[in-house]
Amino acid sequence: MIERTxxxxxxxxxxTRPAAALVKTAARxxxxxTITKDSFEINGKSIIGVMTLAAEKGSSLTLRxxxxxxxxxxxxxxxxxxxxxxED
Amino acid sequence: MKLDPSSxxxxxxxxxxSLFEATKDRFKLTQLNGANGFANEIKDKNLHRPGLALAGxxxxxxxxxxxxxxxxxxxxxxxLDPEQRRNAFTxxxxxxxxxxxxxxxxxxxxNLLEAASAKAIPIFGTEFSTTKxxxxxxxxxxxxxxxxxxxxGSLVDVYGVGVLxxxxxxxxxxxxxxxxxxxxxxxxxxxxxxxxxxxxxxxxGAGTDLVKHFMEVRGLGLIDVRSMFGIRxxxxxxxxxxIVELEEWKENEDYTRTGLDDSTVTIxxxxxxxxxxxxxxxxxxTVITEVISLNYLLKHYGYDAAKVLAKRLEGMIEHxxxxxxxxxxxxxxxx
Numbered sequence: 001m002i003e004r005t006x007x008x009x010x011x012x013x014x015x016t017r018p019a020a021a022l023v024k025t026a027a028r029x030x031x032x033x034t035i036t037k038d039s040f041e042i043n044g045k046s047i048i049g050v051m052t053l054a055a056e057k058g059s060s061l062t063l064r065x066x067x068x069x070x071x072x073x074x075x076x077x078x079x080x081x082x083x084x085x086x087e088d
Numbered sequence: 089m090k091l092d093p094s095s096x097x098x099x100x101x102x103x104x105x106s107l108f109e110a111t112k113d114r115f116k117l118t119q120l121n122g123a124n125g126f127a128n129e130i131k132d133k134n135l136h137r138p139g140l141a142l143a144g145x146x147x148x149x150x151x152x153x154x155x156x157x158x159x160x161x162x163x164x165x166x167x168l169d170p171e172q173r174r175n176a177f178t179x180x181x182x183x184x185x186x187x188x189x190x191x192x193x194x195x196x197x198x199n200l201l202e203a204a205s206a207k208a209i210p211i212f213g214t215e216f217s218t219t220k221x222x223x224x225x226x227x228x229x230x231x232x233x234x235x236x237x238x239x240x241g242s243l244v245d246v247y248g249v250g251v252l253x254x255x256x257x258x259x260x261x262x263x264x265x266x267x268x269x270x271x272x273x274x275x276x277x278x279x280x281x282x283x284x285x286x287x288x289x290x291x292x293g294a295g296t297d298l299v300k301h302f303m304e305v306r307g308l309g310l311i312d313v314r315s316m317f318g319i320r321x322x323x324x325x326x327x328x329x330x331i332v333e334l335e336e337w338k339e340n341e342d343y344t345r346t347g348l349d350d351s352t353v354t355i356x357x358x359x360x361x362x363x364x365x366x367x368x369x370x371x372x373x374t375v376i377t378e379v380i381s382l383n384y385l386l387k388h389y390g391y392d393a394a395k396v397l398a399k400r401l402e403g404m405i406e407h408x409x410x411x412x413x414x415x416x417x418x419x420x421x422x423x
Contacts, residue, residue: 013405016398020345028340047345051397054404 001066002074007058010084014055018085023047025080031067096356098235101129104187104210115224117212121201125208128186130154133229135222142176151183154225158218162194174199181207191218234284235356243276243293243326244268246381250293250326252281255334262303267374274323275313278303283328285356291328330361330384332377337366347394
C-alpha cells in the first residue's frame, strides 16, 4: 500500500470536470484507490464519492493506493492533481 | 460510429402521375383537362407562381417546377381580352411545365385547357387556398426529395422518445428491442431502419414495406412482432431522437462519467445525441435504455441532473462545505 498527501492547487477546486478526470485516470489502474479528506474516506474511482469531498483549493487529501500497479497509479494521480487538472 | 454515408440516397425526380395518385384525396385535387402528361417529371421540390411569365417576362422562369396559379394569376388572365388571354397562357405552354395547379376552385377557359392538353401539361384544380395548397405540396415534395439513409440498428419508441439502438452485428440489438417491446415499448423497425430527413434537423425512421415488424432472433429465426405482441407493440414511424451505440466494454475507451460531455453523431447532416453504452454480461441494457430515454425527457424539459449536481458542488466548494449526512439528526425513527 502507498500513501500520498496532496493539496488541491487549481482555483476552482475539485469540481465536476476535475472529478471526472480523476476517476477516469484512476479507472485505468487495477489498484484500489481511496481518498480521505478530514477523516471522510471515499472510493477514488467513484465520481459521486469524489464529488462528495467538495475539495476546495488548498484542501489537503490523503490518497491510498493498494494493488499490483499502485506505484504507477499513485504517480499518475499525484501528477494530475499537481497539474491542477490542467485547468488554470 | 459507422454510418456509411455512401448509402445516402434521394429521389432525383417524381412523376406527375405519382404525385397526383398520392395526394389527390388529401389535397382534393381533380384533373381539369385530359392531358396525357402523367409521365412528366418534377425535379424540384420548390413551387412556382408564374405571374411574371403570364405577363410576358420569361427570364429566369423556373418552368420545370410545379406551377401554382392562384387568384392573382386567374384574375390577371380574366382582365385580358380572349386573344390576349390565349397569348399570355400559351407563353407558359412554350415551356416544358410538368403540371399546373389552380387554387381556390378557379377554372380556366376550355380552349386554354385544351391548349395545355395539346402540350401534354396536366392541369389540376383544388378548392384549397394558394397558401394552404402551397404548404401541402411543398411539404409533400420536400418529403419525396428528402435524403434517406439505411441504418443497421433497431428503432424503438421508448416512453415516446425515438431511440435508435446501433452497434455491430450480433451484439444483441434485436434482443434489446424485443425486451423493450416486452416491457411495453413500441418497435418501429429492426435491423433495417430507413431514416429520412424531414425539414431541417428532423430525422424520421421507418421500416421497409417488405419487412415491417418482422425481426430475426439469433438461434430462433424470424418472428413477427406485430402478430406476436399485438398492435400496442409497434408503430410505423418515429422521430429519431437519440442514438444508443452498444459496444463491448473496452479497457481504454473513454466513457463519460458525468454525462456533461455530450457526444454526438451526424446522420444526414443532422447532429444527434449519442450515448456509447459499454455492455458486459449481467448488465441490464434494457433498463439502461429506458433510463436514457427518461433522462433525455428530463433534459428536454429543462432538468439536467449532471448540471444540477455540478452546480451544487461548485456552491459547496465555494462555501468550503463538505458532503455531510443528508439528515442532520435522526430522530426516533427506528423502523
